[in-house]
Amino acid sequence: MKFTIQVNEGPYQHQSADSAYHFAKAALEKGHEIFRIFFYHDGVNNGTRLTTPPQDDRNIVTRWTELGQAHDIDMVVCVAAAQRRGIVDDGEAERNGKDATNIAPGFRISGLGQLVEGGIQSDRLIVFGD
Amino acid sequence: MSDTKKFLFINRKAPYGTIYAWESLEVVLISAAFEQDVSLAFMDDGVYQLTKGQDTSGIGMKNFSPTYAALGDYEITKIYVEKESLEERGLTLDDLQHLVWEDEDEDYAEKDSIRLVSRAELGDVMAEQDVLFNF
Numbered sequence: 001m002k003f004t005i006q007v008n009e010g011p012y013q014h015q016s017a018d019s020a021y022h023f024a025k026a027a028l029e030k031g032h033e034i035f036r037i038f039f040y041h042d043g044v045n046n047g048t049r050l051t052t053p054p055q056d057d058r059n060i061v062t063r064w065t066e067l068g069q070a071h072d073i074d075m076v077v078c079v080a081a082a083q084r085r086g087i088v089d090d091g092e093a094e095r096n097g098k099d100a101t102n103i104a105p106g107f108r109i110s111g112l113g114q115l116v117e118g119g120i121q122s123d124r125l126i127v128f129g130d
Numbered sequence: 131m132s133d134t135k136k137f138l139f140i141n142r143k144a145p146y147g148t149i150y151a152w153e154s155l156e157v158v159l160i161s162a163a164f165e166q167d168v169s170l171a172f173m174d175d176g177v178y179q180l181t182k183g184q185d186t187s188g189i190g191m192k193n194f195s196p197t198y199a200a201l202g203d204y205e206i207t208k209i210y211v212e213k214e215s216l217e218e219r220g221l222t223l224d225d226l227q228h229l230v231w232e233d234e235d236e237d238y239a240e241k242d243s244i245r246l247v248s249r250a251e252l253g254d255v256m257a258e259q260d261v262l263f264n265f
Contacts, residue, residue, distance in 0.1 A: 041149060041153055081153060112157050112160040113160055113164070116157070116160055120135055120166065125261050127262075129264065
């Protein structure tokens with residue numbers, strides 16, 4: 001089955017970020033396909049490489065990066081939500097005159113159309129959030 | 131894009147306490163460009179999103195409630211409001227904005243967009259959908 005996964009909550013604050021990761025990993029292990037993972041609302045904070053959790057805790061961001069790169073998953077951070085919350089890649093930094101970037105490897109910033117397309121192209125869209 | 135799916139955006143939260151309502155509306159407006167069969171549902175505290183006379187001047191936040199009145203122009207004409215959620219909060223349809231759309235096939239007659247449904251009926255509406263977005 002082909003899934004699109006929507007992550008609506010930030011890492012560490014809310015279990016959604018963990019649940020979405022475990023779901024994605026389990027789905028891939030069962031041979032399913034992940035068309036896209038879309039990060040929305042505070043979920044965009046899953047995509048900052050500046051996260052530094054304590055060493056005895058899981059690193060949610062690098063976990064996403066590793067999963068995404070291992071399985072060539074399209075991991076998209078919503079541009080409108082990212083702009084509000086300060087998630088920045090090279091293109092956004094240039095467009096909005098910012099002095100730094102923080103997007104983590106494996107993530108890209110794009111529009112809400114990517115979420116709608118995920119709903120159209122996938123067999124199931126699974127939303128993780130409140 | 132050839133295939134059309136039935137999309138239902140479910141709005142469950144009050145409008146300003148969190149950003150879910152506003153960012154939901156942003157996806158809804160984008161989805162209209164994809165020529166899908168889009169419906170909205172309002173339940174739980176989400177029914178407050180449609181109340182009329184919203185005034186956010188005291189909290190320094192943008193009042194986005196006028197945007198709901200534009201949904202008809204985006205050809206979003208099915209807005210389900212759960213009856214029990216209204217009643218539990220002491221609200222009636224009169225407390226909500228009067229949302230309409232213009233029916234091209236009937237000489238642009240104005241029609242009501244809001245459909246008052248029971249909890250059970252809303253469950254049936256959800257069961258008919260291809261894609262459910264929860265906000």
